[in-house]
Each structure stands twice: as structure tokens, then as C-alpha cells.
Amino acid sequence: MSVALKDDPAARGRATSTSDGGRWPALFVHRVGGGEPLLLIHGLGESHVGWRPVIDRLAASYDVLAVDLPGFGQSPPLPPGRWPSGANLADAIRATLDRLDVGRYHVAGYSLGGRLAMQLAATDDRVRSVIALSPDGMGTPLERVQEYYVLSTAWRVASALAPTADWLSCTPSGRSLFFAGSRSRPWQLTPQDARDLLTGFAGADAFDDTNWARAVDVPTYLDDIRQPILFLQGTGDVTTPKVLRYLPFLPHAQLQWINGGNHVVVSDDPETTARLMLAFLHGVDAQARG
Numbered sequence: 001m002s003v004a005l006k007d008d009p010a011a012r013g014r015a016t017s018t019s020d021g022g023r024w025p026a027l028f029v030h031r032v033g034g035g036e037p038l039l040l041i042h043g044l045g046e047s048h049v050g051w052r053p054v055i056d057r058l059a060a061s062y063d064v065l066a067v068d069l070p071g072f073g074q075s076p077p078l079p080p081g082r083w084p085s086g087a088n089l090a091d092a093i094r095a096t097l098d099r100l101d102v103g104r105y106h107v108a109g110y111s112l113g114g115r116l117a118m119q120l121a122a123t124d125d126r127v128r129s130v131i132a133l134s135p136d137g138m139g140t141p142l143e144r145v146q147e148y149y150v151l152s153t154a155w156r157v158a159s160a161l162a163p164t165a166d167w168l169s170c171t172p173s174g175r176s177l178f179f180a181g182s183r184s185r186p187w188q189l190t191p192q193d194a195r196d197l198l199t200g201f202a203g204a205d206a207f208d209d210t211n212w213a214r215a216v217d218v219p220t221y222l223d224d225i226r227q228p229i230l231f232l233q234g235t236g237d238v239t240t241p242k243v244l245r246y247l248p249f250l251p252h253a254q255l256q257w258i259n260g261g262n263h264v265v266v267s268d269d270p271e272t273t274a275r276l277m278l279a280f281l282h283g284v285d286a287q288a289r290g
Contacts, residue, residue: 024095028074033059040066043111045201047073053270071206084210122221130229138245148215162202169194184262222249229253234261
């Protein structure tokens, strides 16, 4: 096990994990870059791999920490008896940041990760700002049930396709076959990223429990968010009506559209996504300097 501290230049770009003696699992963190810390949180069923299209752009200005949520990617699940609610997932992330001696930080997340970014902002006073890309969490009861079954079906499809991941990932049409539901330009995924995402999705031990927890968890903490917040939303994302329901509860939030983007705009338009993220973050930093 290795620990990459902020002042350890040799650790840059190295995958790291931490432990707090068993209360929370050791989470895998890909850390690269320099400057103010920027935490990146992925969506349900994915891993830090989903952030790869923009990591290098962000790492040119920030100390990027891309985490794998408990039970996804290279992170173990939560201990038995700990439900993967938003509060528990946020606590596990916070424990990792504590072990890495991270002070004040920015946080960005897409889909489930966007909701967790807001949860951290409401409960961790170290959070300086939030970027929520297509965050989930504001569905009606019927929409939540529908999403649960849609995502469960996608997980089973991924499990069936996993043995052919090498073949599917090597061609644009193969990448489109599985990722068209969440990305408007799935062929832009690199073969390696597509393979890692597909096999990781299929092998995610915590998927079903986290999917169910996501379906019943309600974001009751929005009134506690005081930090600057930016929503990034693809114009082609069918979840847009649900995402817009956040805005009345967060009147100080900014909203930026990404033309043609689907649910995972990080992959659909990395250049625009990174540019908008950096502009927002630089603005927050400049305001803090006064």
C-alpha cells in the first residue's frame, strides 16, 4: 500500500490507497498534477477511468485526485452492514482524504458522483467549490424505480458482454454498442478506456446495493450548500428535467450547457468540459485571493 501526500512529487501520477484501521475501506485514488486539490468522483458502475479524457487537462492546473468509489474500480466495498447511502459513501471518501492529509479542496462529480460532490459540500467544510455534471438524485418515486431497473438491466448486459470486451473495445462500432446509452459519441472512448469501463462495470461487486441505495436516497442537504456551484449539462441528456429540479434549491448555482453532450459529457466533449471546469475553478480561486 502506498500513500501519495501532496508534497511528494515522486508520487504524482501513481495510484494510491489509504486505510483507517477498518472503519472505512482503503479507496483507490489516482493522483496526478499539482496545485490546489481537485477531487473527481465517477458515476454509478464506472470508476476513475471515466475521468481519463479530461484528467491531463485538469492536472495542468490542479492536484487531481480521481477516486474509485467503494466496490467499484479498484476499491473494495464498504464493510458488511454499511449501506452504500450517499452519507456513507461521502464518509468513506472523506476518510481517504484525511489519510492523504488533504486540506481545502474543490470537488467535481458526474451522475452519482455529482450528487456525492454536493453531499460533501454540505457536510465537509473543507470543500471550496462544487462542479456537478448531470447529477442524479431528483427523480420522482416512479422515475427512481424506472432508473433502478434500467441500470440493473445495463449491469446484466455488461456482465454478458464482458467476455467479449477486448473485441468490442477495439472498434468504434463495438464501443458504440454498449456505451451509446450514456454517451452521444461513444466511439471517442479509447479502446483501453472502453475495455476498462465495460469489465469494471460487469465486475462491480457493489453495483446492485449502490443502485438500490441511489434509488431511495433523497438529497435533503441542499440548503446547507453555501459554496460556489456549477452544473454542467449535456443538451442530449434525457435526465435533464430531473437535473434542473436542483436549481430552485440552489439559487446561487451556475448552469452551463454542453451542446450535443449526453449523460457523460466528460467523454462526449472533453475539451469543452475541461475548459468550462477550469474557467469556473480559476474564478473561484481568483475570488478567494481577493
